[in-house]
Amino acid sequence: MNVREDSSSSSPPQPAPPPFPPSPTPEEEEEDIVMSEVHLGCPPNLSGPQISRFTFSLPPVEPVDRKYIDAFKDEATPTHQVASLDEDGDLVVTRRCRRSKDNYVVTIKHNITSSIPSVGLQVWRAELILADFVLHKMVASSEFNGIVAIELGAGTGLVGILLARVAKTIFLTDHGDEVVDNCADNVRLNSELFHSQASVHVRELDWKDSWPPKVVENFPSKKRHIWTSAEVEELQRASLIVAADVIYSDDLTNAFFSTLERLMMQRPEKVAYLALEKRYNFTLDDLNVVANGYSRFRSYLRDEGECNDLKSRSLPCFVGKRIDLTQIPQYVREYDRGNDVELWQIKYEKRKP
Template sequence: MESEDGVQEPRTSSSSAVVRWRDEEQVMSEVHLGCPPNHSGPHLSLFTISLPPPHENSTVREHTDAVKDTSVSTSTMFDLDEDGDLILTRRKKSPSHHLALTIQHNITSSIPRVGLQVWRAELVLADFVVHVISMSSDFDEVIALELGAGTGLVGILLARVAKTVFITDHGDKVLENCEKNVDLNAEIFHGKDSVHVRELDWKDSWPPQESNASPSKRRYSCTQSEIEELKKASLLLAADVIYSDDLTDAFFSILKKLMSDNPDKVLYLALEKRYNFTLDDLDVVANGYSHFRSYMITGEDDAGCKQLDCAPEPFFVGEQIDLSHIPCYVRDYNRGHDVELWKIKLNHRALF
């Protein structure tokens, strides 16, 4: 389906693409199902976002170095359709109630380059960011870091109100595509100087070292001043970075270093459970999700029992956010039943 200006809109499906975890195989995001898989090269899609009337505090720009304890308000009432999409009452169609992002992405990719695609959890996290921006000033003027940003869609949305957004990923192809998307949508936020596309390899040391490599390699390296600003980041975001145990280990390793710099940092992470049949279990299981959960303690867990079993207390505290209270601001996609949104903070007790 194409829009009036010829930019193809994303097609979605509630079905899941079959994924085989081999680096050389091509995989397709569920967001692209229905699009031609034989399409070669980058593809432009128009993502339309419905914006509710602005919150009375949304124009306030009071500087803060720490994000407040952001809990999604359940007191605000919304009219939702049967699919959970937000129903907006308007006298007439108004461009001010819509936001259109043009995102360059691939229809398929190899496993190492999945960041070239748009994934369902990325759109759920985008819904959450739009919700917080619309309902409060909690994200106003923050310094934010997006980990494994992929196409950069979430960071671009956040840049509308944040002081600085570092959109990070690994690999030149992914970073070049992300930078292209920042350029395509620069008019929706308050200056490209506030958005930095940078490389952050989770397996490297933290803080990153200022690069002495060639100019082409230094293109996505942090300067010393940017490194100092990164340390002050109070808001962390990540979507669809949980699909490999090795990657999950690396993610929580860098997260531990990031949060140790500032124990008040908070991460909002969206993920999709992925099920595979294993011979060990003789069943279809989400082992990757179980590995992810092993890094956190939640309010439902009995921390005392964990300590009595002589197991180290998890370094993180996780709280699952109820997605039924987050309207679908991004149009024309299906959340499915296996996407989750988590708020993750440092477990202060594990520090002692």
């Protein structure tokens, strides 16, 4: 994650700083500007939403049911395109890719940079890896056909948009009006890609709020992206949970697993797939460069044997299994997976009676 710092103007000499700078206040943290590695090479001074078209190159194999993915196909997409402006004057960034038998295009509105609370306005590397995994499942099996699914921390909504080709119902959830509104815009931009019976809902979900989500029905409300009781009931019938790049602070990680437990303790049995990137920082407590956010995430997971021991003590348990990314084809050619992104399958073992 790259932080862009504004250079300060010339000023009178100041006293020498202390050996270690003080920790930033919450207000100062909110002002930090970050850029996803996916957007490196884009001019960082571009302000406002931009448009990118992500091209997925599928292998020349016949899927289980081709009707679920044919709507992605864009035969007219050339191998090379030049960036241009749309009718509103926004930059259209068309990403270059290598042609294969089938190319499928998803249009995503996003920002080049954002503040930390608004990182959901950007496309992140873990999101693309999770998209690769979801698309591979769609190509190689019918596991996701006709299911109810929820994406936690959906951000731009890319993964949920892909799922809408095969799933019955998708709930794309995130927190904050700007992020949720942008996600809804992306759903509208790609609605022609969904299968005809798909229901796609973009909803506000704050992991720190009470559960279930607050519902609003039968009266006008200025609040958009609100839940109905029918939606909350269907949400609990979800069998698939997906999330990408939602692990970057301990408080958020704690809230994420609290929400995950609330969802996964409900029938039917659910499975979650989470993609994340290890991010290393120097800390005064460790006097070293460490990935504390990743360590907090791993502290929640046990292997199956450990969970059996915990069940004997009547404790709930998240069973984590790391997925070998070398077994997942890279359908999105315009990014580098790197060495610090992981994909995990997570299941939930309830307390033993």
